[in-house]
Amino acid sequence: MSSFDLPKLPASIPQNDRLSKVRAATVLARNLGHKYGPSLIGQASFYPNGTMGILRVQGDMALWSKDREEIDKRVGADVVAIQGAIMKNGGLKSMEDYGRVLYEGQWKNSNPLGTTGGIMTNYTQDLLFSMERLSLNPYPLRRVKSADKLPFQVPSGITEKLTGVSLKDLQSSGNLFIVDHIEQKRYEKTTVAPQRYGAACTAYFYIHPKTKDFLPLAIKTNVGADLIYTPMDSPKDWLLAKMMFNVNDFFHAQMLHLTISHDVSEGVHLAALKKLAPNHPVMLILERLMIQGYSSRTVGEQLCFNPGGHWDQLFLVNNVGCRQFVTEKWPVEGGYQFGYLETDLRNRGLIDNKGQSPFKSFPFFKDASIIRKAQFDFFSEFVNSYYPSEDVIAGDYELQSWFVEVTNGAKVFDFPQCGTSGRPCSRAVLTEVLTHFGFIVSAVHHALNGGDPIGSKATLPFHLNAMFAPVPTTKNVTDLLPFLPPAANAVHYIGFLATFNRPFYPSSNRTLKDAFNDSSLMSNLNKQTNTAATKFMASMEKLSSEIKSRKFDSNGLSLGMPFIYRTLDPAYIPFFSAV
Ligand SMILES: [Fe+2]
Numbered sequence: 001m002s003s004f005d006l007p008k009l010p011a012s013i014p015q016n017d018r019l020s021k022v023r024a025a026t027v028l029a030r031n032l033g034h035k036y037g038p039s040l041i042g043q044a045s046f047y048p049n050g051t052m053g054i055l056r057v058q059g060d061m062a063l064w065s066k067d068r069e070e071i072d073k074r075v076g077a078d079v080v081a082i083q084g085a086i087m088k089n090g091g092l093k094s095m096e097d098y099g100r101v102l103y104e105g106q107w108k109n110s111n112p113l114g115t116t117g118g119i120m121t122n123y124t125q126d127l128l129f130s131m132e133r134l135s136l137n138p139y140p141l142r143r144v145k146s147a148d149k150l151p152f153q154v155p156s157g158i159t160e161k162l163t164g165v166s167l168k169d170l171q172s173s174g175n176l177f178i179v180d181h182i183e184q185k186r187y188e189k190t191t192v193a194p195q196r197y198g199a200a201c202t203a204y205f206y207i208h209p210k211t212k213d214f215l216p217l218a219i220k221t222n223v224g225a226d227l228i229y230t231p232m233d234s235p236k237d238w239l240l241a242k243m244m245f246n247v248n249d250f251f252h253a254q255m256l257h258l259t260i261s262h263d264v265s266e267g268v269h270l271a272a273l274k275k276l277a278p279n280h281p282v283m284l285i286l287e288r289l290m291i292q293g294y295s296s297r298t299v300g301e302q303l304c305f306n307p308g309g310h311w312d313q314l315f316l317v318n319n320v321g322c323r324q325f326v327t328e329k330w331p332v333e334g335g336y337q338f339g340y341l342e343t344d345l346r347n348r349g350l351i352d353n354k355g356q357s358p359f360k361s362f363p364f365f366k367d368a369s370i371i372r373k374a375q376f377d378f379f380s381e382f383v384n385s386y387y388p389s390e391d392v393i394a395g396d397y398e399l400q401s402w403f404v405e406v407t408n409g410a411k412v413f414d415f416p417q418c419g420t421s422g423r424p425c426s427r428a429v430l431t432e433v434l435t436h437f438g439f440i441v442s443a444v445h446h447a448l449n450g451g452d453p454i455g456s457k458a459t460l461p462f463h464l465n466a467m468f469a470p471v472p473t474t475k476n477v478t479d480l481l482p483f484l485p486p487a488a489n490a491v492h493y494i495g496f497l498a499t500f501n502r503p504f505y506p507s508s509n510r511t512l513k514d515a516f517n518d519s520s521l522m523s524n525l526n527k528q529t530n531t532a533a534t535k536f537m538a539s540m541e542k543l544s545s546e547i548k549s550r551k552f553d554s555n556g557l558s559l560g561m562p563f564i565y566r567t568l569d570p571a572y573i574p575f576f577s578a579v
Contacts (some may be wrong), residue, residue, distance in 0.1 A: 009524065011279055011280065011281035011386075013280065013281065013387075013398075013399070014277065014280070014396060015392075017277070017279075027276070030273055030274060030277075031275065032050070033051050034053045034056070034270060035048070035053055037049025037053065040300065041297055041305055042259075042324070042330070043326070043327040044258075044326050044334060045263045045270070045334075045410060046411070048270055053270075056273070057295075060293060061294075061295045061299075063295065064292045064296075068499070071110060071498070071499050071501065071502070073109075075110045075499055078106060078107045078495070079495050081108075082101075082107070085105075086101055086491070089101045091487055093481075095461050095481060098460045098484060099121075099123075099460070102460060103459070107494065107498060110498035111503065112503050113451070113503065113572075115455050115459055116456045116564045116565075116566055117552070117563060118556075118558070118561075118562050118563030119456055119563040120459060122556075122562040127213065127214075127561065127562055129242050130205050130214050130215050130216045131214065131361075131363070131560065131562075133177075133205060133214075134214060134359055134361070134364060135363040135559075135561060135567070136364075136456055136457040136565075137249055137250075137252070137253045137448065138345075138362075138364040138447075140179045140180070140256075141177055141179050141348065142177065142350070143177050143178075143348065143358075144178050145349070146172045146174070150167070151182070151220075152218075152228065154204065154230060158218070158232050159217065161232065162215075162230070162231060162232070163206055163208055163217070164209060164210065169209075170209075173209070174349070175207040175208075175209060175358075176205075176206055176217075177204070177349075178202065178203065178204055179201075179202070179203045179205070181200055181202065181245070181249065182222045183328075184198075184248050184321075185222055185223060186324070187317040187322075187324050187325060188317065188320040189317060189321065190317070190318040192308060192312045192313050192318075194486060197468070198244065198466055198471065199222060199224075199244045199245075199248065199467075200221070200222045200223055201220065201222065202222060203216060204216070204217040204218045207359065212360050216242070217230065217231075219241040219244070221241070221244060221471055224471050224473055227472070227475065229475075234475070234476060234477075236478070236479075237475045237476065239462075240472070242462070243461075243463075244464075244467065244471065246462065247315075247465070251315065251316070251317050251325075253457065254449065255322055255326060255329070256329065256448065257445060257448035257449040258297075258300070259326050259333055260334060260444060261440045261577050262293075262297060262445075263330060264412065265290065265293060265440055266293060266294060266297070267406070267410040267412040268412055269286055269293065271405040271406040271409055274405060275405050276399070277398060281382070281526075281529075282402075282430075282434070284521060284524060286437065288515070288575075288576075289441050289442075291578075296577060304319075305319040305323070307319055310492075313489075314489065315465055316466040331413055332413075334412070334413055335413045336415045336416075336436065337415070337432075341439065342369075345357075361559045363565040364447060364568075366559070367567075367568040368439075368447065368568060371439065371568060372435065372439050374535075374539040375439055375442075376431065376435045377532065377535065378536040379430075379438070382528075382529045383427050383431045383434070384427060385526050385527075385532075386526070387430075390424075390426055393424065399419075400418075400421075403415070403418055404420065415433075416433065441576050441577045442573060443573075445577045446567065446574065447568060450500055450501065450502065451573070452567045453500065454497040454498050454500070456563070457567075458493075458497050460490055461480075461484050464484070464485070465485060465489075466485070467483045468482065468485055468489075469483045500579050505578070510576075511573060511575065512540055512570035512571075513536075513541055513571050514575060515536065515540075516533035541570070543569075548571075550564050550565065550566065
């Protein structure tokens with residue numbers, strides 16, 4: 001069954017289904033037909049196997065291929081145009097050329113939105129770099145606890161000069177934050193030409209005790225001479241340090257997105273394919289949210305993480321290193337409830353028990369929590385409409401067995417431990433589970449991947465894919481140009497990022513606001529769910545309008561940042577993990 005081939009039967013829970021015998025036979029056949037096959041791209045969740053599982057993957061690949069054909073056509077046209085522009089310019093001769101020649105008036109077909117305001121012009125600002133941690137990639141950031149052992153000391157006197165207090169004071173007052181990418185030192189590096197280099201940076205950030213601005217304090221490379229850079233270094237040295245950090249940070253963003261959106265959702269959904277009838281209301285919703293969901297890992301194996309493929313050609317850590325990351329992170333970061341938005345942010349010290357953040361502005365949390373709340377509201381209505389009491393949900397033997405299956409069969413970590421007759425899953429638990437499912441395939445996926453990188457978090461020259469000259473062993477660098485990708489590699493890189501963009505989704509009702517805007521789906525669901533779907537859409541349209549209206553204020557800031565945060569626009573991002 002392909003994702004779009006939804007059953008025509010109205011949704012019903014098993015105990016109300018008049019065709020209970022046919023239904024039981026269908027569930028049994030689906031259980032036998034969907035098997036747990038080996039994980040792809042590292043050891044994470046199982047990948048579909050068995051007669052039905054294989055058909056499922058083929059169907060998802062067929063759907064994905066249509067989009068791929070469309071975006072490839074667009075990228076192809078854009079690459080021709082940009083090659084002409086580079087030739088006309090006589091190559092890329094300065095750092096400024098990377099921002100201008102590679103972007104201005106380019107990528108019109110594959111990224112008609114262009115780059116986001118400020119990201120190309122303000123990248124030397126420290127505030128841009130630090131606020132990216134609270135918007136474009138909030139996942140590796142955490143607050144340093146007062147009892148934590150610090151991984152390094154900032155050279156003497158610098159913290160005091162920048163912040164007015166000592167590093168110890170910053171730490172004990174809860175104003176010190178860290179992003180630690182030192183693990184990337186261990187991951188296998190590419191050997192494909194051109195030779196690439198890079199660090200495995202650890203960075204400190206802080207909330208300024210007086211201004212409350214969130215700013216960078218220091219970056220340690222952890223390789224070679226293991227230099228520690230700070231804003232007190234020369235502007236070129238400090239900029240280079242931030243660019244070295246960006247190489248590591250983008251790797252983290254991309255590999256984590258695979259782990260916490262694709263791998264998690266596939267594991268949970270595969271268990272549902274085995275335990276829920278196709279007309280189970282929960283199955284109908286999961287099918288909608290998993291459109292072409294199983295294409296991504298096959299595509300990844302075939303086109304991205306294949307030995308010598310795009311990844312090895314463009315980045316520093318190679319395809320083997322990518323797999324190492326996924327295998328290591330899956331048992332922890334892949335945990336289901338651990339990933340719930342507020343739980344995750346609270347565990348990392350980015351919000352408190354009341355859901356308040358210590359930052360002047362936390363753009364990712366601002367938009368993500370609105371999306372999550374709308375999803376929660378929708379699923380509350382949905383769950384309560386199909387399960388008017390706890391007894392009814394306890395009596396849904398398909399649903400309860402799915403919960404058990406997610407842990408015992410699909411081996412997804414940290415899924416709610418319920419589903420037995422002694423401990424049935426409640427409506428509240430199901431609501432949270434579905435909310436998180438909807439959230440990871442939309443907000444989480446597109447916070448990190450999809451259309452954002454080409455327009456924001458992966459724009460050259462600041463956001464390097466890899467370094468093309470060795471990590472310096474001394475300071476006082478005079479020229480950053482040698483560290484940047486050669487023109488052909490830069491075009492390949494941007495073109496590669498463009499293939500993840502889906503600019504034609506807003507005109508085909510495939511954005512987040514349209515998650516439940518599908519007449520064939522909604523005609524099979526009850527009235528309350530239809531009403532909730534209308535509310536969901538209105539709420540997402542409201543957020544989209546707000547995001548689209550963002551501008552710089554008189555201080556040149558938007559949400560406290562020198563660039564515009566548009567990443568989670570519900571009228572742009574897909575409601576499913578499209579690629
Ligand atoms: Fe993805």
